Amino acid sequence: MKPVKQIRVPACYMRGGTSKGVFFKLEDLPSAAQQPGEARDKLLLRVVGSPDPYAKQIDGMGGASSSTSKTVILAKSQQSGHDVDYLFGQVAIDKAFVDWSGNCGNLTAAVGAFAIYSGLVGPARIPHNGFASVRIWQANIKKTIIAHVPIVDGEVQECGDFELDGVTFPAAEVQIEFVDPADGDGALFPTGQVLEQLDVPELGSFTASMINAGIPTIFLDAAELGYRGTELQEDINNDPQALAKFEKIRAYGALKMGLIEQLEQAAQRQHTPKVAFVARSQDYLSSSGKAIKAIDNDLCVRALSMGQLHHAMMGTAAVAIATAAAIPGTLVNQVAGGGERESVRFGHPSGSLKVGAQARKQNNRWQVDKVSMSRSARILMEGWVRVPSDSF
Incomplete structure (x- = not known):
């Protein structure tokens, strides 16, 4: 067998709300995975350890649940009036499948912080103390989300006393606003009936x-x-x-x-x-x-x-x-x-x-x-993820 080397990809492992996922900057992905398609899906599957017939994701970053088998790709926004474009991929555990059909509201809480850490939000948009209102374009569903990220001494404040049921430890509160969250043309009820x-x-x-x-x-x-x-x-x-x-x-x-x-x-x-x-x-x-x-x-x-x-x-x-x-x-x-x-x-x-x-x-x-709600977010690990070079 010909030796296969591993490559390393800059990434960040974050908790957002009651979910966890692997975050990437679009520009840090291998060139073949910077565009939607088979190479990107295969890369993300290998990162989280899917498909896994044992449903454990032992050989990857996934946590063997829908809440932890998640990936996020961020880029400086191409949309007027927005700071960052946010693309979410829900990775199946036992199947070779990445679902791009929807958003993850929990991980949205971590998008603002990651965008600031990664330099995707201009310094003029970040106060020395207060809240940075990060304008997010949710690329899966083409909607605007605003995350109000707490800032102390010019840096994201992750620690705090806000408690969120489903998360063991308290953290700083992140207020999130989902603007006009109805899908498509704004029809809330696709059949025309509320019941x-x-x-x-x-x-x-x-x-x-x-x-x-x-x-x-x-x-x-x-x-x-x-x-x-x-x-x-x-x-x-x-x-x-x-x-x-x-x-x-x-x-x-x-x-x-x-x-x-x-x-x-x-x-x-x-x-x-x-x-x-x-x-x-x-x-x-x-x-x-x-x-x-x-x-x-x-x-x-x-x-x-x-x-x-x-x-x-x-x-x-x-x-x-x-x-x-x-x-x-x-x-x-x-x-x-x-x-x-x-x-x-x-x-x-x-x-x-x-x-x-x-x-x-x-x-x-x-x-x-x-629609508004409060969540919290925290960086768990930052650095690189490694995947075999022939996996995508």
């Missing part, structure tokens, strides 16, 4: 709200699925029949939302849409054993990502939750108590999260102007 029935052959008909905000999401009633809405990961992820049921619902929902043209295409679009189920607010114990009180939340939400129940809540799905809660008549709004609202607090497997949304009706169509 409808989703028919799934052999499974039945389900009450659903299907929304394009943050990320395409299908909201279902927990009780109709036979759940309480307080389930933890092991309750769903250890049940192959349940996972198969959710995947079938997801596929038919994707078809009805117009995200795919044929049912079989859902397998090649694993990142979107998300499936979530909602229930009235209840007392329960989080995955860490923390007591979550019904009185502290408006509802309970559980969401699946890449075929598994998420350990907390995806940031993009939180955007969808906030938007749906703000619009009267949706399933989320009804379960949360109905009426008009500008914020919602929901319980998830790791705890609770509050998200705000500004929605209005214009020309007989709902529009969301902005």
